[in-house]
Every structure is written in C-alpha cells, then in structure tokens.
Amino acid sequence: MKNLKILVVDDDPVTRLMLKKTLSKSDCDVDVAHDGVQAVELISRRFYDVVLTDMMMPGGMDGIDVLAATKARYSDTQVILITGYGSVDTAVTAMKKGASDYLQKPVNIDEVLLRLAKVSEIKALQKNAGDLREAMDITEKNAGETIQLLEMAVSGLENKLEDIKDILSQQDGDAYERIDTALRMLA
Amino acid sequence: MIKVTQDEIKILSKYIKDVSGVHLDLSKAYLIETRFKNILEETGCTSYADLYTKARSDPSKTIERKMIDAITTNETLFFRDSGPFELLQHKILPDLIDKRASKISNFFPLPIRIWSAACSTGQEVYSISIVLKELLNDLSKYNIKLLGTDISDAAIAQASYGSYNKFEIERGLTRDKLQKYFVANGDSWKVKDEIRILANFKKLNLMQPVNGLGKFDIIFCRNIAIYFTVEDRKALFHKIADILEYDGYLIIGSTESLTGVCPRFEPKRYLRSIFYQLKE
Numbered sequence: 001m002k003n004l005k006i007l008v009v010d011d012d013p014v015t016r017l018m019l020k021k022t023l024s025k026s027d028c029d030v031d032v033a034h035d036g037v038q039a040v041e042l043i044s045r046r047f048y049d050v051v052l053t054d055m056m057m058p059g060g061m062d063g064i065d066v067l068a069a070t071k072a073r074y075s076d077t078q079v080i081l082i083t084g085y086g087s088v089d090t091a092v093t094a095m096k097k098g099a100s101d102y103l104q105k106p107v108n109i110d111e112v113l114l115r116l117a118k119v120s121e122i123k124a125l126q127k128n129a130g131d132l133r134e135a136m137d138i139t140e141k142n143a144g145e146t147i148q149l150l151e152m153a154v155s156g157l158e159n160k161l162e163d164i165k166d167i168l169s170q171q172d173g174d175a176y177e178r179i180d181t182a183l184r185m186l187a
Numbered sequence: 188m189i190k191v192t193q194d195e196i197k198i199l200s201k202y203i204k205d206v207s208g209v210h211l212d213l214s215k216a217y218l219i220e221t222r223f224k225n226i227l228e229e230t231g232c233t234s235y236a237d238l239y240t241k242a243r244s245d246p247s248k249t250i251e252r253k254m255i256d257a258i259t260t261n262e263t264l265f266f267r268d269s270g271p272f273e274l275l276q277h278k279i280l281p282d283l284i285d286k287r288a289s290k291i292s293n294f295f296p297l298p299i300r301i302w303s304a305a306c307s308t309g310q311e312v313y314s315i316s317i318v319l320k321e322l323l324n325d326l327s328k329y330n331i332k333l334l335g336t337d338i339s340d341a342a343i344a345q346a347s348y349g350s351y352n353k354f355e356i357e358r359g360l361t362r363d364k365l366q367k368y369f370v371a372n373g374d375s376w377k378v379k380d381e382i383r384i385l386a387n388f389k390k391l392n393l394m395q396p397v398n399g400l401g402k403f404d405i406i407f408c409r410n411i412a413i414y415f416t417v418e419d420r421k422a423l424f425h426k427i428a429d430i431l432e433y434d435g436y437l438i439i440g441s442t443e444s445l446t447g448v449c450p451r452f453e454p455k456r457y458l459r460s461i462f463y464q465l466k467e
Contacts, residue, residue, distance in 0.1 A: 075353065098374065140268070144441030148461050151454045154446045 004028045004120055005046070009039040009053035009066055010082070015107060019052065022109050028116070036061025040069045048077050050119055052112070055083045055090060064094055071098045078119045082107060160185060189227060191219050195235040199223075202239055207255050207338050208394040208423075209414045222257040226250065256341040260414070263307040265359035266314045268441045270460035271407070276318045278457045279436045283404055284323075286434060296330040302403045304393060304427070305411035306335030309346025309386075310359070313378050315407070316385045317368055326385075334400065336391035347388045349378035394419065397426050404432050410440035417448070424449035428465060437463040 006028050008019045016032045023030045031046070033039035035057050043051070043066075051070050055063035067079045078100040083091045091102035101115050164182045191199070199219060200211040211218065223238065230250060232238040242250040266272050280299070287297050299319075303312045312335035323329055337343050356365065356376045369376040391397070393411065406427055412420045428451040431437055437452060438460075439445065445452050445463060452463040 140442055144268070144270075145459075147442055147444050148454075148456070148459075151444050151446060151461060152456055155454050 004049045004116060006050045006052060007031050007033060007039060007042055007048045009033045009051065011035055011054065011057045026113065035059035036066045039066045043070050043073055047074055049123065050116060051077055051079045053079065053081055055081050055087065064097065067094060067097055067099055080115055188220065188224065189234060191216050191235045198239050199235060203258055206251055207258065207392065208419055209258055210416045223254065226253050226257060252340050256339045259339045261307045261342055263310045265310045267359060270441060271438045272314055272318055274457055274460040274462060276322050279405060279462065280322055296328055298330045300332040300403045301405045302400065303335045304406060304408040306337050306346055307342050309335060309349060311407060312346065312386045313382055316382045317364060319385060320382060331385055333386045335386055335388045338392050340390060343388050343390050349383045350375050393423055398430055400430060402430055402432050404435045406431055406437045408437065408439055412443060420448050428452065431465060433465055
C-alpha cells in the first residue's frame with residue numbers, strides 16, 4: 001500500500017482530516033479537496049492512484065461528477081465513493097460508471113485500508129503483467145530475428161544440397177568434373 | 188486446493204491432446220490445477236480423475252468445451268508483431284492482386300481468400316480486415332472471404348461479437364485506428380460493422396481434417412503449433428499445404444520455424460518478415 005497517491009474529497013473537515021492523517025501514516029501520499037470543484041482542479045494537475053470521494057457535496061459537483069472527471073483524465077485511477085446510509089442504488093450507478101468500489105458512512109478506517117490494499121495489489125499485478133509482457137515482447141523479437149536468419153540459411157543450404165545431389169547423380173559426362181563442380185558449389 | 192497426481196496428469200493430458208491438440212507434459216501440473224480449478228468446483232468433482240470421467244461421459248460435451256476454453260491460451264493483440272501486417276499490406280496483397288487481376292476479367296470481383304487458423308478472440312482477423320479496408324479503397328471490386336477459426340467456443344463467441352474491453356483494446360491499436368474502426372460501448376469497444384462484415388468465424392479443431400474449408404490464397408497460422416507435439420505440427424502444416432493455393436502465402440509466428448516440419452514450404456524474406464510459399 002506504500003506510495004499510493006490518494007486524493008480525499010469530502011466537505012466534512014473532520015472526515016477529511018481523519019483520512020489524511022491515517023492514510024499518511026500508512027505511507028500514502030495524500031491530498032485533500034473540500035468539494036468537487038477543487039477536486040477536479042487537483043486532478044487536472046496531478047495523477048492519483050486513488051480518488052476517495054464523498055457522494056453528496058455542496059458546490060454543484062457531486063461524487064459522480066468527480067468520478068466522471070477523473071475517468072476522463074486518467075482511466076487508470078481507481079475511484080472509491082463514500083455514500084450515505086441507504087444509498088446503495090446510487091453506489092451501484094456509480095459502479096456502472098466506472099467506480100471501483102464504495103464505502104458506506106460512517107467511514108470505518110479499517111475498511112478504507114482494506115479497500116486500498118486491494119487497489120495496491122491490483123496495481124502490483126498490473127505492473128507485473130506489464131513487465132512480463134514487455135519481457136516477452138523483447139524475447140520474442142530477438143528470438144524471431146535469430147530464427148528468421150536460421151530459417152533462411154537452412155533453406156538456402158537445402159536448395160544447394162538439392163542442386164549438388166542433382167549434379168552428382170547425373171550419369172553423363174566426367175565424374176571428376178561433376179565432383180569438382182559440386183565442391184565448388186559447396187564453397 | 189485439490190492437487191493433481193502424476194497419473195491424473197497423464198490421463199488428462201492425453202484427453203486434452205485428443206480433443207484440442209494441446210500437448211501438456213508432466214511438468215504442467217500447475218497449469219492443470221490453475222485452469223481447471225473452477226470447472227472442478229462447478230461440476231462438484233472430488234478429484235481430477237473424477238473430472239476426466241465426468242467429461243468423457245457428458246453427452247452434451249459441456250464439460251469438454253469448458254476444459255478447452257480453459258486450457259487454450261488466448262494471448263493475442265491487435266497487430267501482434269507488426270511485421271506480418273506490413274508484409275500483408277505492402278507485399279502479399281499487392282502481389283496477389285497483380286497475379287489474380289491478370290487472369291480474371293475486370294467484370295468480376297477479384298477473389299481474395301484469407302484464413303486465420305487460430306484466431307482466438309478475433310484480434311488477428313480484425314487487424315487483417317483493417318489492412319484490407321486501408322489498402323483496397325473500393326471493396327466492391329473484391330470478393331473477400333476472410334475466415335477466422337478457433338477451437339474455443341468462448342473465443343469464437345467473443346470474436347464474432349467483436350467487442351473488447353479497455354485492456355484488450357489498448358494493446359496494439361493506435362488511437363487513430365481505434366477512433367476510425369471501433370465505437371465505444373460503455374466500458375468496451377465494438378468493431379464497426381464495415382470491418383465486422385468482412386469476417387466470418389467458425390469453431391474448428393486443427394487436429395481434424397480442414398479440407399472442407401476450401402482453398403485459400405493467404406493463411407495465417409501463428410503461435411498455435413507451438414502447443415502441439417512435433418508429429419501433430421507436421422500433420423497440421425501438411426494439411427495447410429493441401430488447402431493453400433499453389434501460389435498462396437503462409438504466415439507463421441515470428442518465433443516459429445518450418446525447418447524439419449514441412450518440406451513442402453519454402454521461406455521467403457521481405458523486409459524484416461518471413462512468409463512461406465509452396466515449393467514449385
């Protein structure tokens with residue numbers, strides 16, 4: 001979970017401060033925004049691994065707007081929504097729009113840490129898959145070049161051998177001359 | 188997790204080879220366990236031997252299909268290893284059209300028959316469609332048969348639908364091609380009808396006879412024979428030689444070789460790629 005860049009968006013100063021303090025203690029790099037407008041401004045300037053946003057906020061931009069703005073800028077950023085009690089339907093709508101998870105109020109910090117650990121694990125797996133793919137691409141490219149050269153060389157030699165076989169199996173003319181021609185072809 | 192025993196690997200690998208051609212040696216216990224774990228649970232089997240018995244005696248072949256879907260590797264991407272597609276666009280298609288045009292009256296559309304022998308989820312076929320669309324401006328002048336086959340039902344279903352998630356779509360496609368040939372559909376992207384319409388998909392086991400497919404001018408058979416035994420590889424490329432037009436083109440995977448596999452083919456090099464033609 002170390003080094004995750006997280007943006008906490010909440011109009012409630014107590015939740016904001018609590019999340020910033022706890023997540024910073026877990027070695028996350030945390031920014032905070034007090035509403036959707038400020039969040040979108042921060043997102044436009046910096047990449048975040050995770051945006052943890054309240055659903056209902058004053059100022060004309062709610063959690064769904066923050067989600068849309070985040071996904072439009074960085075589709076890789078994971079957005080976790082914090083929803084009020086009994087608003088599961090809204091949370092499901094958010095998930096359909098690309099949110100990776102949701103938490104219900106009151107925010108339980110252990111639950112937050114658990115969700116972030118999951119995000120961190122997925123990121124590590126994605127990086128690992130990317131690294132493997134990169135290694136495979138390089139190996140495949142190098143092996144491909146070598147195999148192509150060998151394939152052409154072997155085919156050339158096979159053709160040459162066929163020609164030599166033809167010359168040696170001819171019945172007419174001088175045998176020494178035929179051997180001589182064959183040897184010259186080999187050289 | 189239920190462990191697979193050495194005896195079970197032997198039985199299962201023979202069964203998998205019979206139904207799919209995929210060759211698994213004794214070192215592939217982890218592959219059997221990771222790929223068949225879910226099927227084992229779903230079918231309520233208590234061991235891999237039990238799974239084998241159930242799969243064999245299932246008249247609907249549902250378990251067999253699931254096992255094939257699970258064991259086949261669908262590692263593919265759009266324009267995988269750009270070489271073959273450059274080859275297709277700059278060498279093979281122009282040469283083929285020249286050769287065919289001199290033999291056929293302008294009145295008839297020119298036939299171009301292409302087969303992608305192990306098309307997985309369709310990326311190779313749609314990459315070919317895109318090349319055709321970009322190279323041949325007026326497609327009505329051509330009678331295009333572009334066939335994609337694969338042994339996996341799930342892969343063929345996705346290929347036919349032509350829909351890809353963001354991870355699949357991000358691999359190999361330029362932004363320009365994505366905008367031009369795909370439409371966004373929620374979280375996924377769907378290939379446009381003009382590209383989709385060029386292709387046909389069909390389930391096919393390459394271990395079975397393939398001559399029912401007819402003749403082809405161009406055959407892509409990339410990165411599938413690597414999963415077969417040498418004997419099965421030989422048989423496959425002989426079957427391919429039988430249905431490739433005498434002056435047709437075969438493209439195999441960039442790290443594959445036909446040396447010692449099928450002497451009927453001759454490699455030819457163009458820029459940084461190789462294609463094969465039948466020896467005269």
